[in-house]
Amino acid sequence: MASRLNQKPLKIPLRLKIGRYALTAHGLMSYFFLYAPIIILIIFSFNASKFVTGSWHGFTLEWYKKLFVDEAIGAALRNSLYVSLIATFISTIFGTMVSLAMERYDFWGKLPFDALLYLPIIIPDIAMAVMLLLFFVMVKMPLGRLTIIISHIAFDISFVAIVVRARLAQFDDALEEAAQDLYANNWKTFRYVTFPLLLPGILAGALLAFTLSLDDFVITFFTSGPGATTLPLRIYSLVKLGVTPEINALSAVMLMASFVFVVISFSLQKGGNGKVDLV
Amino acid sequence: MPGEFAVELINVAKQFDQVVAVDDVSLQIRDGEFFSLLGPSGCGKTTTLRMIGGFEMPTAGDVLIGGEIQGFKPPFQRPVNTVFQSYALFPHMTIFDNVAFGLQMKKVAKNEIKERVNEMLELVQLPGVGHRKPDQLSGGQQQRIALARALINKPKVLLLDEPLGALDLKLRKAMQLELKALQQRVGITFIYVTHDQEEALTMSDRIAVMNEGKVWQLDNPEEIYEHPANRFVADFIGETNFMEGKVSRLTDERVFVAVDEQVPVPLLPTRDVQVGQAVTVAVRPEKLSVSAEKKREVDIPGTVDEVIYIGTDIRYIVRITDGTTLAVREQNRGGLSAQRFSAGDHIHIGWYARNASLLTE
Amino acid sequence: MQTDKRKKWRVFGLIFPSLFWLVVFFAIPLVLVLAMSFGERGTYGGVEWNLNLENFARFFDFSDPLYLRIFGRTLYIAAITTVVSFLIGYPMAFWIASQPEKRRNSLLMMLMLPFWTNFLVRTYAWILILRDQGVINTIWVGHIHNAALWLENTLPWLPLEGFVQVTANPLPLFGTTLAIVIGLVYGWLPDMVLPCYAAIERFDGSLVEAAQDLYANRMQAFIRVIFPLTLPGVIAGSILVFIPSLGAYVTPDLLGGAKSVMIGNVIYSQFMSARDYPFGATISFVLMALMLAGTLFYFRFTVAGQKGEPNHG
Numbered sequence: 040m041a042s043r044l045n046q047k048p049l050k051i052p053l054r055l056k057i058g059r060y061a062l063t064a065h066g067l068m069s070y071f072f073l074y075a076p077i078i079i080l081i082i083f084s085f086n087a088s089k090f091v092t093g094s095w096h097g098f099t100l101e102w103y104k105k106l107f108v109d110e111a112i113g114a115a116l117r118n119s120l121y122v123s124l125i126a127t128f129i130s131t132i133f134g135t136m137v138s139l140a141m142e143r144y145d146f147w148g149k150l151p152f153d154a155l156l157y158l159p160i161i162i163p164d165i166a167m168a169v170m171l172l173l174f175f176v177m178v179k180m181p182l183g184r185l186t187i188i189i190s191h192i193a194f195d196i197s198f199v200a201i202v203v204r205a206r207l208a209q210f211d212d213a214l215e216e217a218a219q220d221l222y223a224n225n226w227k228t229f230r231y232v233t234f235p236l237l238l239p240g241i242l243a244g245a246l247l248a249f250t251l252s253l254d255d256f257v258i259t260f261f262t263s264g265p266g267a268t269t270l271p272l273r274i275y276s277l278v279k280l281g282v283t284p285e286i287n288a289l290s291a292v293m294l295m296a297s298f299v300f301v302v303i304s305f306s307l308q309k310g311g312n313g314k315v316d317l318v
Numbered sequence: 319m320p321g322e323f324a325v326e327l328i329n330v331a332k333q334f335d336q337v338v339a340v341d342d343v344s345l346q347i348r349d350g351e352f353f354s355l356l357g358p359s360g361c362g363k364t365t366t367l368r369m370i371g372g373f374e375m376p377t378a379g380d381v382l383i384g385g386e387i388q389g390f391k392p393p394f395q396r397p398v399n400t401v402f403q404s405y406a407l408f409p410h411m412t413i414f415d416n417v418a419f420g421l422q423m424k425k426v427a428k429n430e431i432k433e434r435v436n437e438m439l440e441l442v443q444l445p446g447v448g449h450r451k452p453d454q455l456s457g458g459q460q461q462r463i464a465l466a467r468a469l470i471n472k473p474k475v476l477l478l479d480e481p482l483g484a485l486d487l488k489l490r491k492a493m494q495l496e497l498k499a500l501q502q503r504v505g506i507t508f509i510y511v512t513h514d515q516e517e518a519l520t521m522s523d524r525i526a527v528m529n530e531g532k533v534w535q536l537d538n539p540e541e542i543y544e545h546p547a548n549r550f551v552a553d554f555i556g557e558t559n560f561m562e563g564k565v566s567r568l569t570d571e572r573v574f575v576a577v578d579e580q581v582p583v584p585l586l587p588t589r590d591v592q593v594g595q596a597v598t599v600a601v602r603p604e605k606l607s608v609s610a611e612k613k614r615e616v617d618i619p620g621t622v623d624e625v626i627y628i629g630t631d632i633r634y635i636v637r638i639t640d641g642t643t644l645a646v647r648e649q650n651r652g653g654l655s656a657q658r659f660s661a662g663d664h665i666h667i668g669w670y671a672r673n674a675s676l677l678t679e
Numbered sequence: 680m681q682t683d684k685r686k687k688w689r690v691f692g693l694i695f696p697s698l699f700w701l702v703v704f705f706a707i708p709l710v711l712v713l714a715m716s717f718g719e720r721g722t723y724g725g726v727e728w729n730l731n732l733e734n735f736a737r738f739f740d741f742s743d744p745l746y747l748r749i750f751g752r753t754l755y756i757a758a759i760t761t762v763v764s765f766l767i768g769y770p771m772a773f774w775i776a777s778q779p780e781k782r783r784n785s786l787l788m789m790l791m792l793p794f795w796t797n798f799l800v801r802t803y804a805w806i807l808i809l810r811d812q813g814v815i816n817t818i819w820v821g822h823i824h825n826a827a828l829w830l831e832n833t834l835p836w837l838p839l840e841g842f843v844q845v846t847a848n849p850l851p852l853f854g855t856t857l858a859i860v861i862g863l864v865y866g867w868l869p870d871m872v873l874p875c876y877a878a879i880e881r882f883d884g885s886l887v888e889a890a891q892d893l894y895a896n897r898m899q900a901f902i903r904v905i906f907p908l909t910l911p912g913v914i915a916g917s918i919l920v921f922i923p924s925l926g927a928y929v930t931p932d933l934l935g936g937a938k939s940v941m942i943g944n945v946i947y948s949q950f951m952s953a954r955d956y957p958f959g960a961t962i963s964f965v966l967m968a969l970m971l972a973g974t975l976f977y978f979r980f981t982v983a984g985q986k987g988e989p990n991h992g
Contacts (some may be wrong), residue, residue, distance in 0.1 A: 044814070052345035053929070058897070060772065062774050062777070063774060065770045065771065065774065066770070066774030066775065069505075069767055069770075069771045069868075070786075070789065070790075072792070072865070073789075073793050073806075073865070073868065074793065076801060076804035076805055076807075076808060076865070077793060077796070077801070077804060079804060079808060079814055080803075080807060083807060083814075094668055094812075094817040095393075095819070105713070132696075133696045134697065135698045136692075136693040136694070136696065136697065137693060137694050137697040137698075138697075139689050139693055140693035140694045143692075144686070144690045144756070146687075146690050152694065152698065155702075155705070155706065156697070156701065158701075158705065159701070159705060161970070161971070162967065162970070163922075163923065163925070163926025163943075163966065163967070163970055164926060164928065165926055165928045165943045165946055165962045165963070165966075166712075166926065166946075166967045166970075167705075167965045169712060169946060169950060169959060169960065170705070170708035170709055170712050170963075171704065171712065172950065173708060173711050173712055173715060173956060173960065174704070174707065174708035174711055176956075177711060179722040189704055190704070191699060193700060193701070193702075193704040193705050196700060196701065196885055197696050197845060200697075211404060211406060213402045213404050213817075214405035214406050214408060214409075216373050216393065216402070216406065217400070217402055217407075217408070217467075218408075218419070219372075219373075219392060219393040219394045219466070219806065220371060220373075220393045220394070220396045220398075220399055221394075221398045221399070221419045221420035221468075221471065221925070222420055222423040222424055222471075223394055223419075223423045224392070224394050225392075227423060231407055231419075235410050236408075236409070236410055246835060247868060250795065253797075254796075254797045254798065254799075256798065256799050256929060257928055257929065261950070265973060271797065271799050274797075274799050274800065274803070275734075275799060278799075278803050278806065286803070287923055288752050290717050290797075290800040290804070290845075293797050293800050294796050294797070295801060297795050297796035297797065298792065298796070300795070301791075301792055301795045303481070306789065310714055
C-alpha cells in the first residue's frame with residue numbers, strides 16, 4: 040500500500056455550511072434509521088395491548104413475565120444453547136487447527152482446499168440449507184438436533200478459520216524462533232508463546248461461530264426435525280402465527296443479549312493487542 | 319578444546335527452490351571474536367546466520383559449533399542464542415519473564431533465575447523494569463532486553479541479525495560502541511550481520527564481505543578497506559575510483575599498468591599477472607591528491623570537471639585523457655599553502671603506489 | 680529428511696477434521712444438488728435419476744415465464760436494494776470518515792451493532808412498523824388523519840379533501856416490494872457502508888487540495904476526483920449487497936406478499952410444499968451459479984487493493 044506519510048485526511052470540500060449540515064443530517068438520520076426499529080421493538084415489548092399493534096396502550100411487564108414461564112420458548116432456548124455450544128466447540132477446534140495448517144505450511148492441494156474453505160461463507164443460506172436437507176434425506180438420517188449441529192459446524196469452521204487465520208497472519212514468526220532459540224521445543228513453544236498469543240483470536244472466532252449458530256434460521260429451518268426447535272425457529276412460527284405480543288418481549292431480550300455479546304467480544308479483542316477487528 | 323573454532327562452516331550451501339541463497343561458504347570463526355557478515359540485501363548473510371542458529375538447514379555442507387557437527391539439530395538443541403532484528407520480545411510476558419525464558423526452559427531454580435535476571439538487567443543498564451511489558455519500552459530499551467535475554471543463557475556464540483537497524487542514527491552509533499564494549503567484557507563470540515559497512519568496520523575483529531551467496535573477502539577491517547580483493551569489495555566498502563588498463567611491464571618491485579593508453583601506472587605486485595592482461599586499478603578518493611605539477615610516485619595529468627565544497631572536504635571530479643572521471647577528496651585544512659583549483663584547470667593527480675589496489679576480478 | 684515426513688503427518692492431522700467435514704457435509708451435498716437438478720420428480724415425491732434437462736427447460740421457459748418472471752423480479756429487487764443502499768450508505772460513509780478519529784471507531788461499532796443481532800428479530804421489527812396496524816399507520820390513520828381533519832375544519836378553503844381521504848386508510852406498506860426493499864436495505868446497509876468507508880478513509884485529501892488549486896469548485900472536486908477514486912469501494916459494497924439480496928428468503932417471506940415472491944421463496948416451496956426436490960435443486964443451482972459469478976467478479980475486482988469482508992451466510 041502507498042505510504043501514508045504524506046497523505047492528508049479527507050476534509051469535506053463542502054465549504055458551504057448547508058452542504059455540511061445536510062451531510063450531518065443525513066448521517067444522523069441514517070443512524071436513526073438503523074436504530075429506530077430496534078428501539079421501537081424494545082419499547083413495544085412493554086406495550087399493554089392484547090394484540091400486536093402499533094398503538095400504545097400503556098406500560099406493562101406482563102409479556103416478560105409470560106416469556107419466562109413459556110415452556111415452548113424455554114425448550115427452544117435449551118435446544119439453541121445445546122446445539123450452538125456443541126457446534127461452536129467443535130468448529131473452533133477444527134477451525135483453529137486448519138488455520139494453523141493453512142498459514143504455516145504449503146502442501147499439495149492447498150489452493151483448492153482454500154477455495155473449499157471459503158465456499159460456505161459465499162454460498163447463500165438457502166442453497167446450503169437445501170444441500171444439507173437433500174443430503175440427510177439421501178443418507179436417510181433422521182432430522183433433529185444432530186443434523187442441526189452437523190450443519191452448523193459445516194459453516195462455522197470456515198468463519199472460525201477466517202478470524203484465526205487473520206490473527207495468525209499478523210503473528211510475528213520471529214517470536215516462535217526466539218522461543219526455540221531459548222531452548223523451547225515445539226510443544227513448549229506452542230504452549231508458552233503461540234497459544235497464549237493466539238487465544239484472543241481463537242476466542243473471537245468462537246464467539247463469531249456461536250453468534251452465527253445461535254442466530255441461524257434458514258439452514259436450521261431446513262435441517263431440523265420434531266423436538267429440535269431452536270429459538271429462531273420458535274420466533275418464526277410465532278411471527279407467522281401472530282398470536283401474542285410475547286414475541287416483542289422475546290425479541291427485545293434477544294436484542295439485548297446480542298448487544299452484551301458484542302460488547303464482550305470487543306473488550307476481548309481490545310484486551311488482546313489493543314486493536315479492534317470489525318469482521 | 320583448544321585449537322577448535324567457535325563456529326566453523328564447511329562448504330555450506332542453501333538453496334530455496336530455484337534460488338541459491340548461500341553458495342559454498344566456508345568460514346572459521348575464532349573464540350571470543352567479533353565477527354561480522356557484511357553485504358547488501360539478499361547476499362545470503364542472514365541465511366548463513368540462520369543456518370548457524372538452526373532456523374534453516376543447509377542443503378549442503380556442515381555447520382560446526384565448538385567442533386561439533388550440528389546436522390539437523392533444531393535451535394533449542396544448539397548452544398547459541400540469537401538477537402533478532404525485530405527483537406521478538408514476547409508481548410504477553412513481562413520483561414522479567416522474557417529475560418528468564420531460556421533459564422525457565424532449562425528448568426533452572428527459581429531463586430537462581432531471579433538473581434541472574436537482575437544481574438543481566440544491571441548489565442544492560444535497565445534495572446527495575448522487570449515488571450513492565452515490552453510495549454512499554456522504547457526501541458533502544460527493547461533492543462537491550464533482547465540482548466539480555468540472549469546473554470543470560472551464557473551461550474558460546476551470540477548471533478545478532480541487524481539488531482541496530484530500527485534505531486535512529488545517534489542511538490545506533492552509541493549502541494555500536496556499547497555492544498563492542500559488552501562483547502569484550504563478556505568475552506563471548508559475536509557473529510553479527512549487517513548491511514552497514516561503517517558499522518561493520520567500527521565493531522568487528524574480522525569481516526566476511528558477502529554477495530550473491532559467496533564470501534568475496536574475509537579479513538580484518540583495515541585490510542578490507544585498504545586492500546580490497548576484488549571490484550565488488552572495493553565498490554561496496556567506501557568509495558573507490560576504478561581505472562581500466564592493461565599490464566604493460568613487470569619488474570621485481572612494480573607492475574606497470576597502462577591506464578589511459580599513455581601513462582603507465584606503477585602498482586605493488588600483489589597479484590600474479592602477465593603482460594597484456596586486462597586489469598583494474600582501484601584507488602580511494604582520499605588517497606588522491608591534485609596539484610599543479612607532479613608530486614607523487616604515480617602521476618596522471620587531467621582536467622578538473624567540477625569542484626564541490628562540502629565543508630570538511632573539497633571534492634574534485636577530475637577527468638583523465640581516456641574519459642574516465644576520478645573523484646578526489648582533499649581535506650579542507652585551511653592551511654596557507656592550500657591550493658584551490660577551478661573547473662577547467664589542468665592538474666596532476668597523484669598517489670602513492672602502495673595505496674592503489676590491483677584487481678583482476 | 681526425517682523432519683519432512685513428520686511435517687507431512689502433522690499438516691494432514693491438522694486439516695483432516697475440517698477436510699472430512701467439508702467434503703462429506705458440504706462438497707458432497709453440493710454435488711448432490713447439482714446432480715439432482717438433472718433428475719426428475721418421482722410419482723410419490725421421490726427422485727428419479729434420469730439425466731435430463733426438463734427442470735431447466737421448465738425454469739427457463741419463455742412461453743410460460745412463471746419462474747423467469749420471479750427470477751427477473753428477484754434481480755430487480757436486488758438491484759433496487761443495491762441502489763438505495765448506495766444512496767443511503769455512501770453519504771453515511773463520507774460523514775463517518777469526516778468525523779474526528781476517536782468518534783469514528785464508536786460510529787463504526789454502532790453501525791455494526793444491529794448487524795450482530797438476530798436477523799429474524801430485526802425483520803420482525805419492520806413488520807411491527809409497516810403493518811396496517813403497525814407504528815407508521817397508527818400515526819398515519821391516527822394523528823396525521825386527525826391533523827388533516829382539524830386543518831380541514833379550521834381552514835375550509837384549503838383543498839384538503841383528497842389528503843383527508845388518503846389518510847383515512849392505512850398506507851399499503853406491508854406485503855409489498857417496497858417493504859422487502861426496506862427490509863433488505865436495513866439488513867445489508869453495513870455491507871455497503873464499510874467498503875465505501877474504507878475507500879474514502881484511504882483517500883488522500885491532498886488530491887482535493889490539488890484539484891482546488893487547479894480551479895475546481897467543491898462539486899467538481901467531488902465528481903471528478905473524490906468519487907472516481909472511491910469507486911472501487913462503491914463497487915465492492917454493491918456486490919456485497921446485491922449477492923445476498925438475490926438469495927433472500929426471510930425478508931420476502933415475512934415482509935412481502937404473494938405478488939412479491941423471490942427466488943428464495945420458490946426454492947422453499949419446492950422443498951416444503953410441492954416436494955419437487957429435483958426442481959428445487961435446479962432453481963438452487965441457477966441461483967448459486969449466478970451468485971458464484973458475482974462473487975468471482977467481486978474477488979477479481981477487489982483483489983488488487985482492498986481486503987474482502989466476509990458476509991454473513
